[in-house]
Amino acid sequence: MTNLANNLVRTAEQHPDRPAIILDDFRLTYAELEHSARQLAGWLRAQGIGEGDRVALMLPNLPSFPVIFYAALRLGAIVVPMNPLFRRREIQFYLEDSGAKLLVAMPGEEAQAATEAAGVQLMAVGPEGLSSWVHGEDATDPVTEVVERGGDDTAVILYTSGTTGRPKGAELTFDNLQTNLDTSNETLLHLGPEDVVMGCLPLFHVFGMTVALNTAVATGAALTIIPRFDPAKVLAVMERDRATVFAGVPTMYGAMLAAAAASQATPDLSALRIAVSGGSSLPLEVMRRFEEVFDAAILEGYGLSETSPVASFNHPDRKRKPGSIGTPVRGCEMKLTGDDGTDLDPSDPEAIGEICIRGENIMKGYWQQPEATATAIDADGWFHSGDLARRDEEGYYFIVDRKKDMILRGGFNVYPREIEEVLYEHTGVAEAAVIGVPHPELGEEVAAYVVLAPGAQATEDDLVAYVKDQVAPYKYPRTVTLIEELPKGATGKILKRELRAR
Numbered sequence: 149m150t151n152l153a154n155n156l157v158r159t160a161e162q163h164p165d166r167p168a169i170i171l172d173d174f175r176l177t178y179a180e181l182e183h184s185a186r187q188l189a190g191w192l193r194a195q196g197i198g199e200g201d202r203v204a205l206m207l208p209n210l211p212s213f214p215v216i217f218y219a220a221l222r223l224g225a226i227v228v229p230m231n232p233l234f235r236r237r238e239i240q241f242y243l244e245d246s247g248a249k250l251l252v253a254m255p256g257e258e259a260q261a262a263t264e265a266a267g268v269q270l271m272a273v274g275p276e277g278l279s280s281w282v283h284g285e286d287a288t289d290p291v292t293e294v295v296e297r298g299g300d301d302t303a304v305i306l307y308t309s310g311t312t313g314r315p316k317g318a319e320l321t322f323d324n325l326q327t328n329l330d331t332s333n334e335t336l337l338h339l340g341p342e343d344v345v346m347g348c349l350p351l352f353h354v355f356g357m358t359v360a361l362n363t364a365v366a367t368g369a370a371l372t373i374i375p376r377f378d379p380a381k382v383l384a385v386m387e388r389d390r391a392t393v394f395a396g397v398p399t400m401y402g403a404m405l406a407a408a409a410a411s412q413a414t415p416d417l418s419a420l421r422i423a424v425s426g427g428s429s430l431p432l433e434v435m436r437r438f439e440e441v442f443d444a445a446i447l448e449g450y451g452l453s454e455t456s457p458v459a460s461f462n463h464p465d466r467k468r469k470p471g472s473i474g475t476p477v478r479g480c481e482m483k484l485t486g487d488d489g490t491d492l493d494p495s496d497p498e499a500i501g502e503i504c505i506r507g508e509n510i511m512k513g514y515w516q517q518p519e520a521t522a523t524a525i526d527a528d529g530w531f532h533s534g535d536l537a538r539r540d541e542e543g544y545y546f547i548v549d550r551k552k553d554m555i556l557r558g559g560f561n562v563y564p565r566e567i568e569e570v571l572y573e574h575t576g577v578a579e580a581a582v583i584g585v586p587h588p589e590l591g592e593e594v595a596a597y598v599v600l601a602p603g604a605q606a607t608e609d610d611l612v613a614y615v616k617d618q619v620a621p622y623k624y625p626r627t628v629t630l631i632e633e634l635p636k637g638a639t640g641k642i643l644k645r646e647l648r649a650r
Contacts, residue, residue, distance in 0.1 A: 188219035199224035224295030317515030397559030555584030576604030
């Protein structure tokens with residue numbers, strides 16, 4: 149039996165006065181974090197939340213996030229993290245698909261409308277935070293005990309997707325998350341109570357949740373957060389709080405370098421001892437410049453929502469290979485397979501195949517989607533990632549391309565089918581195709597090609613605005629190109645490779 153909430157209980161006992169969460173001048177010690185989680189758990193229990201119930205959590209990086217996260221887990225509930233940039237249609241789908249009983253979100257029309265449509269209770273957390281529920285009029289009797297759960301019980305449902313466009317909820321178990329945070333800490337980060345982790349990765353994303361939040365809480369390290377990534381602000385916070393660990397995606401590193409170059413004096417990041425990068429390939433020039441300016445090594449790795457997320461890394465105690473995602477982490481196996489599903493020869497450094505992963509970090513499955521689960525995880529327990537890579541003679545993996553059509557924009561996944569479905573809802577659209585196009589800073593940008601319905605008068609700007617109103621800001625296409633017809637193959641399938649060639 150286990151529960152991630154036990155990590156907070158233990159750390160609060162061992163390091164009660166150490167800072168747990170820092171947001172500018174606000175400090176929350178581990179004793180205070182544990183007290184707040186107990187109080188929130190009491191309120192949640194009074195709302196009927198219990199073991200196995202889903203609690204949707206849609207907040208930016210604020211102190212309220214870890215409080216609610218651990219309060220829900222304390223009750224044995226399942227947390228469903230959501231991007232706070234989501235619009236009504238996205239929120240409503242997540243709530244209905246997960247069967248959530250409660251949504252915790254900032255006050256706003258989108259969340260209000262979505263919860264009303266889905267018949268879900270809304271807990272609106274404003275700028276004052278959780279004071280009403282912890283100390284004020286909404287406070288109830290605290291929950292001091294932790295509901296113990298089985299290692300294979302679901303702790304978090306993280307929604308991801310594929311080219312089908314329908315988001316799928318990856319069920320990450322207590323064992324998945326506990327073993328992955330243990331591995332991340334013991335083999336990569338080596339955190340302790342004196343460490344300060346820079347938390348600019350979204351905590352609703354599995355990378356930030358595991359590598360920043362869960363590892364910090366389990367070790368007594370401080371997590372200093374900012375609600376929205378701003379490179380100049382990040383550098384100032386890291387200098388102020390003497391951050392020792394930074395975790396980010398490649399676009400963050402480039403933005404921080406640009407901000408440092410624009411400042412009058414190079415920020416003092418002398419306390420920084422390690423930086424980790426994931427989400428997409430880190431340009432070698434960005435790695436070289438960051439390490440030169442800030443004198444801290446960057447360890448590049450790889451993972452997915454379905455792998456909790458860490459699957460491979462350039463380990464600090466082994467040879468580092470720039471451009472590589474490293475070697476599998478402890479408790480994890482990786483291999484390459486060909487189009488026919490057969491294993492590729494490990495001794496052939498030129499062979500390119502799909503990355504398959506097996507180990508203690510692999511999700512339980514997709515929430516209520518057994519067919520999708522069976523497609524993703526084969527009978528031998530190998531998760532098929534959809535990413536193509538090669539492996540050198542020393543066992544280091546190098547990402548080559550993505551097998552799926554997913555667009556990776558600034559570290560966020562954008563799934564073309566979802567955007568296409570929105571475009572098709574416009575009365576003036578006959579056909580639509582969405583692709584990713586290269587972008588010097590974001591990695592990829594979202595672009596759409598549209599064939600108008602006969603007699604339609606919609607302009608390219610009209611269509612951009614239409615989609616922008618219905619999806620999160622990072623998803624909508626920045627360009628829509630009107631064309632006479634989409635390129636198609638003999639079977640009528642749209643040939644996106646020809647659109648990319650344009």
